[in-house]
Amino acid sequence: xxxxxxxxxxxxxxxxxxxxxxxxxxxxxxxxxxxxxxxxxxxxxxxxxxxxxxxxxxxxxxxxxxxxxxxxxxxxxxxxxxxxxxxxxxxxxxxxxxxxxxxxxxxxxxxxxxxxxxxxxxxxxxxxxxxxxxxxxxxxxxxxxxxxxxxx
Numbered sequence: 001x002x003x004x005x006x007x008x009x010x011x012x013x014x015x016x017x018x019x020x021x022x023x024x025x026x027x028x029x030x031x032x033x034x035x036x037x038x039x040x041x042x043x044x045x046x047x048x049x050x051x052x053x054x055x056x057x058x059x060x061x062x063x064x065x066x067x068x069x070x071x072x073x074x075x076x077x078x079x080x081x082x083x084x085x086x087x088x089x090x091x092x093x094x095x096x097x098x099x100x101x102x103x104x105x106x107x108x109x110x111x112x113x114x115x116x117x118x119x120x121x122x123x124x125x126x127x128x129x130x131x132x133x134x135x136x137x138x139x140x141x142x143x144x145x146x147x148x149x150x151x152x
Contacts (some may be wrong), residue, residue, distance in 0.1 A: 003111060005011045009041075009102045009130070010096055010102065010103045010105070010124075010128075010129035010130065010149075011103070011104045011105070011107045011129060011132065012092060012096070012107065012120055012123070012124040012129055012130070012131050012132070013104060013105065013106050013107070013131075013133070014107050014109075014111050014117055014120055014131075014132070014134070015027060015107070015108050015109070015111075015134050015136060016109075016110060016111035016112075016117065016134065016135045016136065017108060017135060017136035017137060018110060018131055018137075018138075019110060021136045021137060021138050022136055022138075023108050023109075023110075023136050024047060024049070024108050025128065026134075026136065027047075027106045027108050028045070028108075029127070031045075038148060040102065041061075041065065041101060041102035041103055041104055042099060042101050042102070042103040042104070043103075043104050043105075043106070044095055044103065044104070044106065045108060046083055046088050046091050046104045046105065046106065046107045046108065047108040047109075048085065048088050048107070048108060048109035049108070049109070050067075051084040051087050051088055052080055052081060052084040055077075055080040055084055055087075055135040056077060056080050057059050059077070059080065062077065066142070077112045079096055085116075088107060088109070088122065089120070091117060092105055092107060092123060093123060093127075096124070096127040096129055097127070106118060107120060111133070117133060126148045
């Protein structure tokens with residue numbers, strides 16, 4: 001915490017990249033290598049794929065839609081996708097608003113459009129939080145396509 005401000009330091013980090021390049025794996029590995037008790041800050045991982053899948057599953061249980069055994073459906077639901085984005089932004093805002101200790105928030109999604117990234121940059125600025133982007137790539141696009149096909 002700085003002597004100029006009474007607010008703890010906060011950082012919002014976006015992981016950006018094509019599907020299946022390792023964004024979630026990178027963030028998950030960061031969490032596992034340092035025990036929470038040793039971290040001098042709170043760490044949050046907001047994974048948009050999980051939010052989206054939770055929405056799809058909850059809607060499937062309340063409607064006639066069906067999910068496979070793994071909870072996935074092959075149909076893309078634009079409304080659930082938009083709602084998952086709103087939920088993620090809301091979660092980040094809640095974390096930034098309630099910070100009591102230095103905090104790092106990882107937002108895990110492809111962040112394909114500049115407007116997606118800009119939304120988080122502006123939100124971070126509105127809370128005087130630092131903002132960073134990690135762009136993850138693979139040596140060639142074919143590797144990412146093959147990895148995405150295996151994930152399905």
